[in-house]
Amino acid sequence: DGGSYDAVHDASSPAAGDCCAQQSSAQHNWEMNYQEAAIYLQEGENNDKFFTHPKNAKALAAYLFAHNHLFYLMELSTALLLLLLSLCEAPAVPMLRLGIYVHATLELFALIVVVFELSMKMRWLGFHTFIRHKRTMVKTCVLFVQFIEAIVVLVRQTSHVRITRALRCIFLVDCRYCGAVRRNLRQIFQSLPPFIDILLLLLFFMVIFAILGFYLFSPNHSDPYFSTLENSLVNLFVLLTTSNFPDVMMPSYARNPWSCVFFIVYLSIELYFIMNLLLAVVFDTFNDIEKRKFKSLLLHKRAAIQHAYRLLITKQRPTGVSFKHFEGLLRFYKPRMCARERYLTFKALNQSNTPLVSLKDFYNFYEVVGLKWKAKRNREHWFDDLPRTAFLIFKGNMSRLNDTMHSTNTVVAVNGIWILVETFMLQGGNFFSRNVPWSYIVFLTIYGVELLLKTTGLGPVEYLSSGWNLFDFAVTLFAFLGLLALAFNMEPFYFIVVLRPLQLLRLFKLKKRYRNVLDTMFELFPRMASLGLTLLIFYYCFAIVGMEFFAGVVYPNCCNTSTVADSYRWVNHTVGNKTVVEEGYYYLNNFDNILNSFVTLFELTVVNDWYIIMEGVTSQTTHWSRLYFMIFYIVTMVVMTIIVAFILEAFVFRMNYTRKNQDSEEDNGIVLEKEITKEEVIGIIELYKRSSAATETSQLQKIVLQMDKYGQMSTLFLGRRSRTKSDLSMKMYEEEIQEWYEEHARKEESQTPLQEPAPASNNPLKPLSLRHRSQTVI
């Protein structure tokens, strides 16, 4: 019964609950409160707005159904299936071509799954919120269109022009796992207004120079670049990317050397000034958005914690949350956490010595809940427990370790030079068929010995916990596999030998700046990946449009009438008795299937010689095709500028941070230390025993046994997690954060006369609360 839960403290009903409720109902209420508090905290963490909070039991059921990894995976795989369908739909990748019937059915199936997902969401949000939620509404519309089109394809048994396929990305963007992509897109759209302003300035100067250029150079008939205003505009647009640079100048330069002034001025203004201005503006906006985002996220988390706190306090003890209720919350918030960790988290939160966690302490919830707890060992080396002889051997290794470090680095450098010289000596041909070179074996042996020394010195666990050691290990392993491949002549594995130069990467840990760079790189990696994915989503849209319009328009010798004919030429001479093939190769840059389109779009992103691709396609279609290429250029320019701004921001932020905290110790992430006494453990065991949670009880009892074994009265535990960007920001904006909080509190106060920690039965946030309504429903 419910009473048993209240053994540690007195029997109490939830503060935000109804005081006349029955005991059993109170127990039920508490479970509901735990769950709702956990949902609030999740919403705070994921930056979900509170108006999507489930409002009744039906909504809760739908919410729980739609918020677990199984459902997320289904979402993701459906979205991926839809996107991958474009590999099989005409124009398909030859190997993956599917019948229309097959791929249309697959599509319909995927769309039906999406309908199911959406209906779950509607159930959870309620019709009104569903309508108000913009992203979901767009998704619904796209779904509708896709559905109709898929049915049309099935009925007609032939694929029509389906540019709407480009909209399939929205299914991926809406996935729970793609939250980072959504944030990127939002940030891109927020950076747009200032970007567009400067872009207009850029285009404006382009138009002015196009008119000037037309007036100045069109009298020269040997100059094809400025013969009409349209040509003039197009060529200056291409010149903006420098892609046609000396060529566009040459005819006029040959006639009058001073005409180079026109081009120099144009490039100085457009490329070296306004383009950088663009970067400056985006960088500045980006910084600003980044800070505002951090602020709003911080305040949102705080609000979530307030909501959760209000659901956990009791009327009898309104000043804090007891462990019993905290434990109840964590059961829903982090079901996999073991009892020991729950208690340690509680202790880490609790700054005072009272048995209750106050609201002020509870604000640190997100910082503390991520910590991984481990008992602190007293022994210095991993081999302290081993027999005496082994201990001495390992101890010797340990002391030799630091000497070997430097000599190993020398060996790596020598190896690098060796590889370079060796490769330089090779003159083409099948250099793999030779025997294993002795140098290979020598270096590999040295690496092997170093690896052995290190592993034994540091212990396998600690050795592999460092990223650099892991890298060393992987490279050495690969080198060994390469050796085996060479020794046993296994041709398909030769590629491993090719990876040998990667060993040189080890040299980078020598210099502090490189280590910093690489550390920052690893920190940035998730964000970079999400930016890359964002770029790929843009690619996908453009690839679909490109395929619909330009599939099959370029082929060898297609563009003999255009100015870029040479690049598309494919001629098969016979000189003497030898066949010479003259290839322009550019016909390979086509939109014939989605993979080719991606490569073509990457080439357009790199920008060099992109006008050859543009002119090739244009000569086969209309000159309106240029719009596609120009818009693509501008879109990638936006995304790339933002990526550059992001990298800049991240590194500059990091460097500022390092400069600001120069004196403080080398940081190894967040570390917290907490001590637990035996009595405490026994107390918790009592608590769990009453709620008959057998696994937790036995776990805790192990700790007691451990303590007994070593005769300790208490154990020290270390909580550890890696430092995130949010931690860095917390420290950087330290002074401002207090202001934000005060400003926020003032704003809230002016809206509602809310007394923060006091439990008010007429709580103004109650209408949002699930508990109230669930009582009437269940």
Next chain:
Amino acid sequence: DGGSYDAVHDASSPAAGDCCAQQSSAQHNWEMNYQEAAIYLQEGENNDKFFTHPKNAKALAAYLFAHNHLFYLMELSTALLLLLLSLCEAPAVPMLRLGIYVHATLELFALIVVVFELSMKMRWLGFHTFIRHKRTMVKTCVLFVQFIEAIVVLVRQTSHVRITRALRCIFLVDCRYCGAVRRNLRQIFQSLPPFIDILLLLLFFMVIFAILGFYLFSPNHSDPYFSTLENSLVNLFVLLTTSNFPDVMMPSYARNPWSCVFFIVYLSIELYFIMNLLLAVVFDTFNDIEKRKFKSLLLHKRAAIQHAYRLLITKQRPTGVSFKHFEGLLRFYKPRMCARERYLTFKALNQSNTPLVSLKDFYNFYEVVGLKWKAKRNREHWFDDLPRTAFLIFKGNMSRLNDTMHSTNTVVAVNGIWILVETFMLQGGNFFSRNVPWSYIVFLTIYGVELLLKTTGLGPVEYLSSGWNLFDFAVTLFAFLGLLALAFNMEPFYFIVVLRPLQLLRLFKLKKRYRNVLDTMFELFPRMASLGLTLLIFYYCFAIVGMEFFAGVVYPNCCNTSTVADSYRWVNHTVGNKTVVEEGYYYLNNFDNILNSFVTLFELTVVNDWYIIMEGVTSQTTHWSRLYFMIFYIVTMVVMTIIVAFILEAFVFRMNYTRKNQDSEEDNGIVLEKEITKEEVIGIIELYKRSSAATETSQLQKIVLQMDKYGQMSTLFLGRRSRTKSDLSMKMYEEEIQEWYEEHARKEESQTPLQEPAPASNNPLKPLSLRHRSQTVI
């Protein structure tokens, strides 16, 4: 005699002087002190180190000789002459070719002038300081080498390989007027260490990928790009600049589509990651240097002010500087300042109501001395003094002005579209020979009317004081001249017509962001110009080296054996009865004279297709020539990255500043208000009368007359100057500046037990002082 100077305050000898000196000697001492204080203040302003301070009368004479605009101009023109000589030396620009005898004599003459300049400097600095001054020593060495070479040329009557001509730049860099260039160069060198670190990372990955690429692609015999390790390295270096992008991939891509992964990974790492990292590191270093530079400049100025202050206080009144002494200082520091302005500057400095300026107030010297003072007018419009009828007319104009503003902007927009459409309609040919189009006249009339309205409304002086109005005026004037040229068919002036589209620039004042951008641009302009000049100096060095090695190596059809033969082809077909010329034009990108070299180097800076130039030259010389091009690329990369970082820094700084001061009023530069009463003016007149300064006296009497005329007892003066970067920095670093001062004061105190404002006869700074020694010499 000296007593007369001390009328305002009592007779006093300089605090830092010898108290037993005679009266006449005291007077002389005062003049010397004024001059030395002025020199200190100049040194503070120009950031000249104090160890170059003239130490005796001979040094002072040389110092004064070497520190005036005539001498500076001589320095500059000598340096320019030496640089321009390369236009006439073989390989010369055809039109400017001079005989060897002529240009060698000119060179010797210029070098002798430099010798003279250096000897003056030696006289001023003294031999020991001269030796210690690094820049001057380098200059002396270069001068020596140049001298010998010039004589050798004269004797042999033929020019030998003179790469040392590249060092001539040092004469320009050392000019007083090129201080900004020197600062830029210093900043570039300071940014180098982190830059080189990341550059090494870049090159390291290049080498790894070159080895990988060689292993992967050299078996493909149709792939010329990776056939040897050297080719592989060169092509990946070029790929770093994206210059050969899709081409370098094509042969392997045609064979195996997955090989594109190699190139995508390479470009992603090198171009999109490390290159941006480079920018981030340089940007960060740049920011840091910029702040440190500002700090050291600020402290240097402060020290200069302290030095000057110590020379101006008297033993009797050690707490401040009287106007008499301040005026004496300004006579040397700003000889062209009139008496009224001197007094206003004094009043502006003097924050207390005592007749003395304390050291604390004196610290503001540099901020105040630049102000331009004007009597504040009481009338609202410029035409208030005109007769009644005229007043009403102008008044009417004034009120109509704001309405016309918007309509004019509409007209400009319409005109812009009109020009665009009109130009679009033209299809080549001699579009100038037609009659004057009516649209031209209509728009010009509208602009004329607007100009008239504005001039009469605001008054000609105020109208032209705004940069935007000046621009409007210039554009309208040009349009009018263009009209005349068209009407009277004056062909050489047609270019004016071509400038018509520039009118569209007016539209930019509409939007606040554009106005900000353009304002910042104007603020940046001096700095941008100096950066441009720095780049040109690098260009000059490379141009000389290029000419010495590659002059005359490329010509039409020169490179038929190389891979870039097409670009150098020049074929003269006869198709039917028409002569068709097929031109590759790249032979125009040569090093045949210095102007051509500059254009070629600009093309190399823009980077696109630079490998064609490189390969062309390489095919005619050795493959070591590539080093020249690669080094040039890296050097321009450094300079360009720093230019980008500078633009970024400037704009981000400006935007931060705007954001920080959002609430404060629109700023129109620094404005200060000071009131002078009649008695004060009469007091100063008395002072000047005694020193028999007739012009000053009459000037001041005019003010008194003016006051009498309007019956005022006092006049209000407004001091105004435009805001500089230094002012912005002052405001941005407000909080830190106090810390710097304190830290500096602490450091100084620990070095010498110096009591700041107290006049100490055993002043620790005395050894630097000119006065002490000058007494013993004269």
